[in-house]
Amino acid sequence: MSGLTLFYTAFTYIAIAIFLYGFLTRIWKYATTPSPLKIPLTPAPVQPAGAVYRIIQEVGFFKSLFYSNRIIWLAGYLFHLALAIVLIKHARFFFASTPVAFHWITTFEIWIGFIMLLPLLLLFLLRLVIDRTYYISIMMDYLILVLLMGIAVTGILTKYFVRTDIVSVKQFVMGLVQVRPEALPADPIFIIHFTLVMLLLIYFPFSKLMHAGGIFFSPTRNQVDDPRELRHETAWAAKG
Amino acid sequence: MAETTAVKTGMPAPPKKAEDEIPQLTGLIPKPKIVRGTAAHYKAYVAKPEIQEKLDFPGSLVDNWEEAAVRRLGELLEKYKSLQVYLDICVRCGSCTDKCHYFIGTKDPKNMPVARQDLLRKVYRKYFTLEGKVLGSLVGAIGFDLELLAEWYSYFHQCSQCRRCSLYCPYGIDTAEISMAAREIMDSIGMGQKYTNEIIGKVHEIGNNLGLNPKALANSLENVEEEIEEDTGAPVKLPLDVEDADILLVTPSADFFALPHVESLIGYAKVFHQAGVNWTLSSTASEAGNFGMFIGSYDQMKKVALRVRQAILELRPKRLVVGECGHAWRIAYSFWNTLIGPFDMLDPKYPRPQHICEFTLDLINRGALELDKSANDEFVVTFHDSCNVARASRMGDRPGGQFDIPREVIKAVVNRYVDMEEDAIKERTFCCGGGGGLLTDELLDLRIKGAYPKVQALRNIMDTHEVNFMALICAICKAQFTKVLPKFNIPMTVAGGVHQLVGRAVVLGAKE
Numbered sequence: 001m002s003g004l005t006l007f008y009t010a011f012t013y014i015a016i017a018i019f020l021y022g023f024l025t026r027i028w029k030y031a032t033t034p035s036p037l038k039i040p041l042t043p044a045p046v047q048p049a050g051a052v053y054r055i056i057q058e059v060g061f062f063k064s065l066f067y068s069n070r071i072i073w074l075a076g077y078l079f080h081l082a083l084a085i086v087l088i089k090h091a092r093f094f095f096a097s098t099p100v101a102f103h104w105i106t107t108f109e110i111w112i113g114f115i116m117l118l119p120l121l122l123l124f125l126l127r128l129v130i131d132r133t134y135y136i137s138i139m140m141d142y143l144i145l146v147l148l149m150g151i152a153v154t155g156i157l158t159k160y161f162v163r164t165d166i167v168s169v170k171q172f173v174m175g176l177v178q179v180r181p182e183a184l185p186a187d188p189i190f191i192i193h194f195t196l197v198m199l200l201l202i203y204f205p206f207s208k209l210m211h212a213g214g215i216f217f218s219p220t221r222n223q224v225d226d227p228r229e230l231r232h233e234t235a236w237a238a239k240g
Numbered sequence: 241m242a243e244t245t246a247v248k249t250g251m252p253a254p255p256k257k258a259e260d261e262i263p264q265l266t267g268l269i270p271k272p273k274i275v276r277g278t279a280a281h282y283k284a285y286v287a288k289p290e291i292q293e294k295l296d297f298p299g300s301l302v303d304n305w306e307e308a309a310v311r312r313l314g315e316l317l318e319k320y321k322s323l324q325v326y327l328d329i330c331v332r333c334g335s336c337t338d339k340c341h342y343f344i345g346t347k348d349p350k351n352m353p354v355a356r357q358d359l360l361r362k363v364y365r366k367y368f369t370l371e372g373k374v375l376g377s378l379v380g381a382i383g384f385d386l387e388l389l390a391e392w393y394s395y396f397h398q399c400s401q402c403r404r405c406s407l408y409c410p411y412g413i414d415t416a417e418i419s420m421a422a423r424e425i426m427d428s429i430g431m432g433q434k435y436t437n438e439i440i441g442k443v444h445e446i447g448n449n450l451g452l453n454p455k456a457l458a459n460s461l462e463n464v465e466e467e468i469e470e471d472t473g474a475p476v477k478l479p480l481d482v483e484d485a486d487i488l489l490v491t492p493s494a495d496f497f498a499l500p501h502v503e504s505l506i507g508y509a510k511v512f513h514q515a516g517v518n519w520t521l522s523s524t525a526s527e528a529g530n531f532g533m534f535i536g537s538y539d540q541m542k543k544v545a546l547r548v549r550q551a552i553l554e555l556r557p558k559r560l561v562v563g564e565c566g567h568a569w570r571i572a573y574s575f576w577n578t579l580i581g582p583f584d585m586l587d588p589k590y591p592r593p594q595h596i597c598e599f600t601l602d603l604i605n606r607g608a609l610e611l612d613k614s615a616n617d618e619f620v621v622t623f624h625d626s627c628n629v630a631r632a633s634r635m636g637d638r639p640g641g642q643f644d645i646p647r648e649v650i651k652a653v654v655n656r657y658v659d660m661e662e663d664a665i666k667e668r669t670f671c672c673g674g675g676g677g678l679l680t681d682e683l684l685d686l687r688i689k690g691a692y693p694k695v696q697a698l699r700n701i702m703d704t705h706e707v708n709f710m711a712l713i714c715a716i717c718k719a720q721f722t723k724v725l726p727k728f729n730i731p732m733t734v735a736g737g738v739h740q741l742v743g744r745a746v747v748l749g750a751k752e
């Protein structure tokens with residue numbers, strides 16, 4: 001087995017470990033930090049089911065953003081939709097044969113990569129063009145978009161222009177899953193694509209990308225509007 | 241160090257600048273291009289040591305203030321989910337950037353909600369996140385220094401905690417939560433704000449924001465009784481400290497003598513009188529307002545609220561009703577049950593506490609009030625949704641009752657009512673510009689800028705529908721609008737209370 005394979009095998013495990021540990025400890029923190037007072041943004045649902053529905057609307061449709069800024073909504077929503085589809089598509093690498101449940105997803109051909117790439121480009125440009133977003137953007141906001149564009153571009157290339165050998169990729173991934181290292185596909189484009197994804201995973205828990213988990217814990221959105229009916233108490237506040 | 245003294249003592253009143261000109265009413269609420277630094281000179285006065293110490297805060301900026309501030313931030317991160325989550329997850333999408341009335345009015349980019357949050361986030365990233373420690377300024381992590389502290393002081397006192405930004409944020413990030421935390425941190429290092437902290441001290445000492453002692457309060461109420469009797473011939477009473485009454489009314493102290501506030505007090509009194517209920521005010525709980533929220537201090541807020549619990553225990557009323565005040569209703573509706581509940585001693589048949597508009601509408605719907613709408617025929621009325629009522633509380637049992645119930649009350653007492661434009665009412669309402677502890681003279685120029693979007697909407701409806709009365713349900717809105725409307729060449733009498741209108745329409749004696 002080549003040194004590169006060995007290196008990438010270790011790198012992958014470490015990246016995934018960092019991602020999982022970082023992500024879960026962060027979520028644990030969000031879940032366990034108390035909310036001493038009821039602060040839903042009203043009008044808010046008066047039943048728990050309503051609060052769940054409210055979060056679903058935000059996660060599934062970016063509802064608040066839709067009513068706020070249509071261009072950012074369009075770019076952001078298309079990007080996330082494409083990202084979700086691409087992620088599901090990648091599941092095929094984890095199965096010996098693609099399960100029937102995933103067949104529909106293969107109808108999204110190569111163009112899904114462009115649907116991911118173009119909105120990213122738009123988000124990048126919007127940051128530069130609107131004076132308000134230009135003012136608030138920090139370097140990392142651009143770098144994350146560049147990283148994601150890098151992933152999208154190399155992904156498109158492996159599929160369309162370089163035609164990476166899917167079978168060897170699958171073997172590599174299955175080897176990782178079964179802790180039985182297989183050779184890293186000797187394709188520079190694939191290796192770049194894979195490296196960028198690992199970098200994204202490593203950086204994810206320490207960054208604003210935690211919005212992906214944090215949105216579920218936003219008290220202004222997930223709380224039920226019932227403070228007169230139910231006395232809301234938390235440990236530290238009850239002591240005081 | 242000259243800079244240190246400036247920070248420690250607060251800036252003297254700034255000279256008039258070109259930026260302080262009154263915004264032009266053009267018919268549209270604009271999305272301005274940013275102009276850097278236009279609001280940097282607005283600085284609320286810093287609290288003097290004797291004010292600070294009454295609230296157990298350090299008298300002036302402590303020596304190791306950076307360290308102390310970071311430590312306090314660490315404690316708050318453990319205590320408030322909102323703060324922890326919101327500091328982490330903002331993606332700087334920009335959705336909130338054009339939504340704050342202070343940004344629209346001043347054009348200063350640091351008044352964009354996300355930029356305001358980032359003043360605190362700089363410190364959070366630097367001391368509490370791995371990315372900040374490793375990547376530094378690449379991810380906007382900045383050490384806490386006097387320059388940044390001066391910016392905190394300036395811009396966290398240019399947020400009225402109105403939550404309009406939270407409405408438009410994809411994650412509901414609430415800048416109010418951030419500015420409350422920032423103010424709590426500044427208090428803990430001796431950089432409190434004079435206006436708010438002085439008032440909280442007054443409540444602890446005397447019982448209300450205006451420093452009205454029980455005797456002065458009793459006098460004031462007598463005067464109002466005489467005034468009503470002179471006007472109407474009816475012996476409408478404003479009882480004080482009556483035990484075992486049906487209803488204890490807790491209302492902002494401004495209602496006792498400020499104008500136009502007192503007109504609403506007269507309105508409540510007439511409603512109670514006509515309904516034939518036995519009601520009382522309390523000299524212990526002579527203030528519904530609670531500025532503890534503005535400085536983010538749970539302890540101060542609780543201490544102020546406990547006066548209400550004490551009054552309930554002293555007077556043993558059956559029901560608790562709250563007068564017209566925005567932030568007070570947020571605290572009463574959303575926080576009282578937590579802070580000073582449970583309200584087992586009150587009658588469970590009624591909401592605990594109940595808003596005066598809920599109370600009045602209930603009477604109207606039951607036909608218990610004889611009303612003469614024509615008494616208000618000189619008015620074409622519109623209604624301003626106070627931010628704390630609209631976005632931080634409810635009335636009635638359905639979401640949005642806080643919009644419908646005051647409007648239904650108004651429509652029951654006036655013949656001509658019309659709403660302002662959609663983008664400026666209900667959950668999208670603009671703050672009056674004076675909330676959150678900014679209702680102080682040294683910030684008047686800022687308050688005019690902050691009022692501008694709402695005043696624009698008012699001007700529009702005045703021009704198109706001949707509106708000449710904007711009904712309010714908040715003591716701060718009333719004080720703010722009567723002060724700033726004349727700056728826009730709108731008479732101050734356009735601003736008044738909902739129960740001012742109710743009071744005029746109540747036909748006294750009809751249902752005896």
Ligand code: HEM
Binds near residue numbers: 060077144148209331
């Ligand atoms: C529960 C899942 C997620 C939800 C609900 C969500 C939602 C959002 C929303 C509402 C925005 C703001 C709109 C915008 O600027 O595009 C946003 C921005 C962003 N999201 Fe997500 N997201 C999720 C997962 C992810 C994941 C897994 C990633 C990536 C790796 C990601 C990357 C980004 C990036 C980079 C931005 C900033 C775009 C910009 O620069 O303007 N998101 N997300």
Ligand code: SF4
Binds near residue numbers: 331334336353408
């Ligand atoms: S809308 Fe929310 S996520 Fe977007 S920049 Fe403002 S605070 Fe950040």
Ligand code: SF4
Binds near residue numbers: 340342356415
């Ligand atoms: S809470 Fe209101 S005043 Fe504060 S930043 Fe948000 S919109 Fe502006």
